[in-house]
Amino acid sequence: xxxxxxxxxxxxxxxxxxxxxxxxxxxxxxxxxxxxxxxxxxxxxxxxxxxxxxxxxxxxxxxxxxxxxxxxxxxxxxxxxxxxxxxxxxxxxxxxxxxxxxxxxxxxxxxxxxxxxxxxxxxxxxxxxxxx
Numbered sequence: 001x002x003x004x005x006x007x008x009x010x011x012x013x014x015x016x017x018x019x020x021x022x023x024x025x026x027x028x029x030x031x032x033x034x035x036x037x038x039x040x041x042x043x044x045x046x047x048x049x050x051x052x053x054x055x056x057x058x059x060x061x062x063x064x065x066x067x068x069x070x071x072x073x074x075x076x077x078x079x080x081x082x083x084x085x086x087x088x089x090x091x092x093x094x095x096x097x098x099x100x101x102x103x104x105x106x107x108x109x110x111x112x113x114x115x116x117x118x119x120x121x122x123x124x125x126x127x128x129x130x131x132x
Contacts, residue, residue: 006019031122
């Protein structure tokens, strides 16, 4: 079980948590990009790549016995902050399709480039998988 950390006097965090406290097995996932497990890009669309990167996170996390609700932190690296903001509604829909309504602590950083030239986004994840 995770505890969301949010000071009572702060405005609500929408779509993320300011902090999470958790107990269990720590799982650290390397940055996932918008290609399949076979390293094939099926789209150059930003939202499509976000959805694929999130699916990749779920698949790797499952290898440790984890589920989306075990995620405690996501760090997003995007090429274009404006594209992220302009398509935030679509990003949110893709996010909920893959991860549901669980919102871990998150950060987003705009970067100059990603290692794979076709990648539009890369997402790192940390999870704490409780004993089941």
